Amino acid sequence: MYTRPLARLIEELQRLPGIGAKTAQRLALHLINRPVTEIEALAQALLEAKQTVKHCSICFNWSAEDPCEICRSPQRDPSLWCVVAEVKDLIALERTREFKGRYHVLGGLISPMNGIGVDQLHIRELVARVAQEKPRELIFAISPSVEGEVTMHVIKDFLKQVSPTLYMTRLAFGLPMGSELEYADEVTLARALEARREL
Ligand SMILES: [Zn+2]
Structure with a gap:
């Protein structure tokens, strides 16, 4: 149904609490539509939080x-x-x-x-x-x-x-x-x- 990278993104989003299949799909389709700078900022915020917050x-x-x-x-x-x-x-x-x-x-x-x-x-x-x-x-x-x-x-x-x-x-x-x-x-x-x- 989805091209492979999109399916993987949906799969990852679906692991989050409170995110069902439909929400994961909506988020993935939203994200893929955003400018690359926005996606980079999100990815960096995730990594930085994970690496620095203890x-x-x-x-x-x-x-x-x-x-x-x-x-x-x-x-x-x-x-x-x-x-x-x-x-x-x-x-x-x-x-x-x-x-x-x-x-x-x-x-x-x-x-x-x-x-x-x-x-x-x-x-x-x-x-x-x-x-x-x-x-x-x-x-x-x-x-x-x-x-x-x-x-x-x-x-x-x-x-x-x-x-x-x-x-x-x-x-x-x-x-x-x-x-x-x-x-x-x-x-x-x-x-x-x-x-x-x-x-
Ligand atoms: Zn303390």
């Missing part, structure tokens, strides 16, 4: 610099941390402009069915970081799904051992069970942060 060695945020901007900022409260599952959740919280502390990105949630346990996530790094830096409060900004609940409680048990006085809280969600943090609007998320309660 995990922050402290909080596991994506950053072209290590430590990331948030970990380096003297403006941020070093004793108030927010634990999130993914970088997209950190971005959602930053959008509220309400949180002035630091982060720790887990890289996912515990999910035995998908082979994701403590060692597949940045949990041991969090425990070591808490033991060393001794923050005042740790907010779990994690969606209240089954996996989210398990993850929060496993981490809580680990942290109780290294820092018995650590105050641990969770977002007060005005959201349905299992709803994703990233889809919450800024006002709802800011309120959930403000009204956080002890875990």
